[in-house]
Amino acid sequence: MTVLTGRRIMLRSLAATDFAAWQDVRRRNNDWLTPWEPARNPNLPDVVESGEAFAMRCSARERERQLGTGFGFGIFVPEVPGARRADRFCGEINLSSVQRGPFQSAYVGYWIDQGQAGNGYMPEAVVLVARFAFEQVHLHRIQVSIIPRNLRSRRVVEKLKLRDEGVAQRYLEINGVWEDHIRYALTIEEWRDRRDELTREWLT
Numbered sequence: 001m002t003v004l005t006g007r008r009i010m011l012r013s014l015a016a017t018d019f020a021a022w023q024d025v026r027r028r029n030n031d032w033l034t035p036w037e038p039a040r041n042p043n044l045p046d047v048v049e050s051g052e053a054f055a056m057r058c059s060a061r062e063r064e065r066q067l068g069t070g071f072g073f074g075i076f077v078p079e080v081p082g083a084r085r086a087d088r089f090c091g092e093i094n095l096s097s098v099q100r101g102p103f104q105s106a107y108v109g110y111w112i113d114q115g116q117a118g119n120g121y122m123p124e125a126v127v128l129v130a131r132f133a134f135e136q137v138h139l140h141r142i143q144v145s146i147i148p149r150n151l152r153s154r155r156v157v158e159k160l161k162l163r164d165e166g167v168a169q170r171y172l173e174i175n176g177v178w179e180d181h182i183r184y185a186l187t188i189e190e191w192r193d194r195r196d197e198l199t200r201e202w203l204t
Contacts, residue, residue, distance in 0.1 A: 001013050002065065002071065002073075002132075004073065004128045004129070004131075004132055005086075005128075006124045006125070006127070006128050006202070006203050007124060007202065007203050007204060008077065008078065008086065008121065008124065009075060009076060009077050009086050009121055009124055009125060009128075010075075010076045010086040010087075011073035011074070011075060011076070011093065011125060011128055011129070012073060012074060012076065013058070013061065013062065013065065013072060013073065013074070014058050014061070014072065014073075014074040014092070015058055016051070016054065016055035016058055018058075018074060018089060019051045019054045019055070021088075021089040022054065022074070022089060023048055023049075023054070025089060025090065025091070025113050026048045027048065028113070028114075028115075029111075029113055029114050032114040033111055034175060035174075035175055036111070036147060036150055036153070036174060036175075037111075037174065037175065038172070038173060038174055038175070039173075039174075039175050039176045064096075068098060068137070069097070069098050070094065070095065070096045070097065070098060070106075071094070071095040071096075071098075071129075071132070071137070072092065072094045072095075072096075073092065073093050073094065073125075073129070074089055074091075074092055075089070075090050075091040075092060075093055075110075075112065075121065075122075075125050076088060076089055076090070077090050077116060077119075077121055090112055090113040090115075090116040090121065091110065091111050091112035091113055091116065091121075091122070091125075092110065092111055093108065093109070093110040093122075093125045093126065093129055094108070094109050094110070095107070095108055095129055095132070095133055095137070095142070096108075096109060098137065098139070103140075103141075104138075104139050104140035104141065105139060105140060105141040105142065105143065106133060106137070106139055106141075106142055106143075107142070107143050107144070107145065108126065108129055108130075108133075108142050108143065108144045109144070109145075110122055110125065110126065110144075110153075110156070117152060120159075120202075122156045123156050123159045123160055123202055124202045124203065126144075126156060126157070126160060127160065127198050127199070127202040127203055128203065129142075130142060130186060130191060130198070131191075131195070131199070131203075134188045134191045139188070140187060140188050141185060141186070141187045141188070142185065142186050143165075143183055143184065143185045144157050144162065144183075144184045144185075145168070145171060145172065145181040145182070145183050145184075146181060146182050146184065147174065147179050147180070147181055147182075148167065148180060148181075148182055154182065157184040160198065160202075161194075162184040162185065162186050163184060163185050163186065163190065164182060164183075164184055165182075165183040165184065165185050166182070166183060167180050167181070167182055167183075168180065168181050168182075168183055171183075
């Protein structure tokens with residue numbers, strides 16, 4: 001299991017035993033998250049309501065990790081602000097579709113409990129994943145794609161000053177609609193130039 005530790009948060013792979021906490025957060029945040037996510041396939045079990053489906057999802061993520069094609073993390077924060085132990089589940093961040101060869105790139109996606117938004121946890125998580133992507137997975141580039149009107153998600157990458165590569169039209173099918181996305185990227189060259197700055201601001 002890969003565990004990444006920041007200033008206040010911990011990232012680790014989710015396991016079947018996390019289902020109750022994950023289900024609680026997803027149920028409470030359905031209206032907050034649904035507009036920004038792909039529609040659920042009605043022919044598949046609802047992972048929010050089925051512990052078995054959630055366990056299968058965790059197993060699939062573990063296989064991706066073993067193959068080096070994807071790395072999924074739950075985001076854990078302190079139960080009490082300021083406490084040292086980060087054990088309250090509040091969201092996810094994923095390094096997905098890892099491609100090798102001449103591309104050496106992957107995509108970063110994330111979501112967080114509405115009640116935890118605005119605390120700076122997500123920029124911290126993105127910096128942790130960037131460090132992992134460049135220094136452990138040895139990628140050359142990571143990309144975050146965001147629907148233009150999703151201002152809260154855009155605020156995360158803007159805080160980190162990730163490079164805006166422009167709008168990809170009708171890029172992904174989200175909640176049944178082909179949506180434009182702004183592509184933000186960071187390369188290893190940029191990471192090397194900014195690593196000390198980002199680490200000092202968000203991780204130490």
